[in-house]
Amino acid sequence: MLEISNLNAGYGEVTVLRNFSCRIETGQVTALMGRNGMGKTTLMKSIMGLIPVKSGTIHLNGIQINGKETYKISRAGIGYVPQGREVFEQFTVAENLRLAALGSSLSNLDRLPQIHDWFPILKERHDQKAGTFSGGQQQVLAIARALMTGPEILLLDEPTEGIQPNIVHEISLQLARIARETGLTILVVEQNVDMVRTMADHILFMENGQLADQCSAEELRSDETLIHRYLSI
Amino acid sequence: MGNNLVTVAIFAALAALPLFAGDYWTGQFTYYLIYGLFALSLSLVWGYGGILCLGQAIFFGTGGYLMAIVTKGMIFPDLTNSYLGLLVAITGPALLALALGWFLFAGRGIGGAYLAIVTLAIAVVLERLMSNWYALGGYNGLLDIPPLDIGLFGYSYELWDALPTYYVILAIVVTLFLALNILTRSSFGLVLTALRNHPDRLAFFGFSVLQIKLVVFAASAALAGLSGALFVTVDGFVSPTLIGFSLSTEVLIWVAIGGKEMLLAAFLGALLTRFSEGWLSELFGDFWTLILGLAFMASVVLLPRGLIATPLQALTRRRRPTPPPS
Numbered sequence: 342m343l344e345i346s347n348l349n350a351g352y353g354e355v356t357v358l359r360n361f362s363c364r365i366e367t368g369q370v371t372a373l374m375g376r377n378g379m380g381k382t383t384l385m386k387s388i389m390g391l392i393p394v395k396s397g398t399i400h401l402n403g404i405q406i407n408g409k410e411t412y413k414i415s416r417a418g419i420g421y422v423p424q425g426r427e428v429f430e431q432f433t434v435a436e437n438l439r440l441a442a443l444g445s446s447l448s449n450l451d452r453l454p455q456i457h458d459w460f461p462i463l464k465e466r467h468d469q470k471a472g473t474f475s476g477g478q479q480q481v482l483a484i485a486r487a488l489m490t491g492p493e494i495l496l497l498d499e500p501t502e503g504i505q506p507n508i509v510h511e512i513s514l515q516l517a518r519i520a521r522e523t524g525l526t527i528l529v530v531e532q533n534v535d536m537v538r539t540m541a542d543h544i545l546f547m548e549n550g551q552l553a554d555q556c557s558a559e560e561l562r563s564d565e566t567l568i569h570r571y572l573s574i
Numbered sequence: 575m576g577n578n579l580v581t582v583a584i585f586a587a588l589a590a591l592p593l594f595a596g597d598y599w600t601g602q603f604t605y606y607l608i609y610g611l612f613a614l615s616l617s618l619v620w621g622y623g624g625i626l627c628l629g630q631a632i633f634f635g636t637g638g639y640l641m642a643i644v645t646k647g648m649i650f651p652d653l654t655n656s657y658l659g660l661l662v663a664i665t666g667p668a669l670l671a672l673a674l675g676w677f678l679f680a681g682r683g684i685g686g687a688y689l690a691i692v693t694l695a696i697a698v699v700l701e702r703l704m705s706n707w708y709a710l711g712g713y714n715g716l717l718d719i720p721p722l723d724i725g726l727f728g729y730s731y732e733l734w735d736a737l738p739t740y741y742v743i744l745a746i747v748v749t750l751f752l753a754l755n756i757l758t759r760s761s762f763g764l765v766l767t768a769l770r771n772h773p774d775r776l777a778f779f780g781f782s783v784l785q786i787k788l789v790v791f792a793a794s795a796a797l798a799g800l801s802g803a804l805f806v807t808v809d810g811f812v813s814p815t816l817i818g819f820s821l822s823t824e825v826l827i828w829v830a831i832g833g834k835e836m837l838l839a840a841f842l843g844a845l846l847t848r849f850s851e852g853w854l855s856e857l858f859g860d861f862w863t864l865i866l867g868l869a870f871m872a873s874v875v876l877l878p879r880g881l882i883a884t885p886l887q888a889l890t891r892r893r894r895p896t897p898p899p900s
Contacts, residue, residue, distance in 0.1 A: 389778070411777035421778045429768055429775070440768055441760050444779035490779045 342367050343388070343419075343494055343528065348397035348407075350387040356395065357383040359550040365494065370527040372537040375547035375561030375571055382424055382528040384547075385498045388533040389421050390414045391507050401494070416445065420492030424499050425450050426483040434463050437471050437482055441489035456485045459519060477508035484516070494526040500532040513539035534568060537561070577890045581755075581838055585748055592737055601736045604808055605748045606845045612801040613756055613828045613844035619794035621834030622758055624770030628690040630699030630798055632674075633667035636700075637799025638806040639710060640666045642719045645807070656723040660803055663798050667799030668792040675791040679784050685773075690761020694822060701818030707837055715813025722807045733807070733875060740763065743804060750797065754837055766790060827866065831873045833880020842882050 343365040351357040357380040365371050373382055386392045388399055390411040399407040407415050415421065429437050438456065442449040457464035460481050471482055478533075480500055487495055497516075501509040517540040520527050531537050537544060544561050546554040548571060556567055588607070591599045616630045643649060644659035678684055678692065705713045724742060725731040733739040757763060765786060768776055773783050806812040815821065825844070832843020847866065854862035871883065877884045 395575040410782070412780050412782045413781045415778055421780065423775075427772070427775050427778075429772060432764070432768070433772060436764055439761070439778075441779040443765060444776065448778075482893055486779065 342382050342401060343526070344398075344400045345384075345388075346398050346400075347386075348387060349385060349395040350397075351394055351395070352383075352392065357550050358387065360397070361547075361551055362397075363545055363552050363555075365526060366543070367493075367526050368520075368524045369541050369542045370517065370529065371409060371543045371545060372541035373528065373530045373545045373547055374532065374537060375553075376532075376569075376573060378459050379547045380550040381547055382498055383527075383550075385421070385423075385496055386497060388419065396474070412444075415490065418493035420487035421486040422480075422483045422487050422495070422497045422500060424502065426476070426479045426487065428471045428474075428479050428482050431470065432476075433468050433470055434482055435467040437457045437486055438463070438489050441486045445490035449489055452489055452491060456488060459488075459515060460485050477504045477512070480504055480508075480512060484512070488519070492525070494528065497527065497531075499530055499532070501531060501536050506535070507535065509533060509536055510539065512536075516540050532572060534572070577838070577886070580886060580889060581751075585744075585751075585840070588744060589741075592740055597736045600740045602849075603845075604621060604736065604740045604743050604850045605805070607740075607743050607831045608801050608805045609810065609825075609828070609844040609848055610841040611747050611750060611804070612778035612798055612825055613832065613840045614751065614823050615797035615828045617834050617837055617840035618758070618797065619790055620829065621791040621836070621840060622763065622766040622770065623712075623787065623794075624773070625791060626686065626690045627693045627791070627794070628631065629693035629822050630794075631817055631819075631821035632693070632697050632700055633795040633805065634802035634821065634825075635704070635812075636670055636806070637802030637812070638812045638816045639704070639716075639802075640799070641751050641803035641806050642716045642812045643710070645720050646716065646718070652886075654720070656720075656807070658831060660800065663799045663803035664796045667802075668796040671792040671795030672788055675788045679787045679791075683784070697817065697822045700821050701814045704814040704817055711813070713814065715811060717811055719806050719810050719812060721810070722804070728897060739808060743808070746800075746804065749892045750800075751837065751841065758837065760797070779827040831869055831881050833883020833886070835879065836883040836886065838881050839883035839886055842878075843880065846882070 346362050348361040349356055350357050361380070361384065372379055373384070383392065387394055387407070390407070390409055394407045398405055401417055401419065404417065406417055429440065432440065437451065439450070462478060463482060463485055471479060474482065484497070484500070500512065513536040516527065519525055522539070527539070538561065542558055544556050544558065545552060546567060553571060554567055559568065591603055595603070605782050612634055616627065619625050619627055641659045641663040645654050645656060647654040674696070678689060684692065693870070704710060710716060721734065721739070722733045722742065723730055724733065727766070733742055758766065765781065769783065769786055776783055802816060805816070828844040828847045829840045831847060833839030849863065854865055858865065873881045879887070
């Protein structure tokens, strides 16, 4: 379980997250929604130790992770798919996945058949340079790379950004399947309502650096007011 | 495979060199081989690891001084074994690199031009320090450093003659060249390439960027230290110029002209620049440095992969119709 309490974080003098608190339950897919500039990516970066936390705490399974270096947070069991995917363009698919195993644990190379089963395109194109991939394919690779490290919880920052809708749907279905089959906990920052409806069990709404509201997937399906209020659509 | 053929051809030519070159050129090429090894150390840290160290002579000079101190028996008069000297000359610079690297890379660390300036400044400071360290010869350096003694088990075989010296150095250089090739093609090479291109992304899957940087910096320093140690046994002389500014920039030029991202090209960059220096300075006098400068600029502007690496890569590609998977 990922537990965030009274988190204040931001860039330099500017505080973006203001006393943000939430709990990400184990085995659930939680979606974090909100308009641009509300602090969603800042939250992800704070969890990953990429920006310093001013006050408050982040605990993973009862162990405090804020203040630790990014690689230690990754080793503690958090897989991160950053905004913009950030795969190694000059490396092949196979090299990208191998690198992830090298960083976490060589025994993670055993996960490769499973990864190929989930994302067959990565097997078909294992010798192709990641830079030649489309946005959607790179996104699949970025997710697979994070899964190679064998995380307990997967953080996805706007995975659908710049990706065509049918691929978005496919990725959502596959992630939902992986979560269901393996019990993987997922926290996804997303503005794409289709993706959230397809995969999320629980939805958090963020406004001005604070947790504004939350609801379950059923509530979201039956009532669209929250989406209208927090996403202005 | 094309690349391997070129490598074999070049080292075969180097092995055959004493057959048709006299003692003078054999002696000169002994130096060039050592400079080539020194260039390999910079290629590893800069070309592969992306860490631009503008003070690589820090480690070359430290290796040279440590070798001199040990083999001249300046601390322990009874312990002047060459192997011990080499061991000290390899580990000393590596430890120095670890200590320096800790200050340079820990926390947010520094990189790019700032790192280059700081390492260059350290080289200048050390050169001044050695010039004024009278116990170590000060400005005049240390003379009469014994040649390598490659004897084992109580036997002694000192390398006084040009020919055996050349072959021993060549054997060391070939071994290390092959080892570096294996290293850079291994998983570690993959990590280094990732470090050079996107260091920030490595932490996402558990890599400690600091640790990788320290390892490659120390490995490169160890290699530079070894080349410095070999150099002083061949030259018999160590002085502050081996640790300072000019050698640091020279090695940078060899590696840039050759091609920093290709071990063979960096190695040849050192050999060919030093070799051309000989006859160009005879032909053009002091103007030869102008030619070197022009070659450097041409390399940076027109062929940023290197004057030697670019044709070598073209050659390799033509020999291999299908592009390599990596």
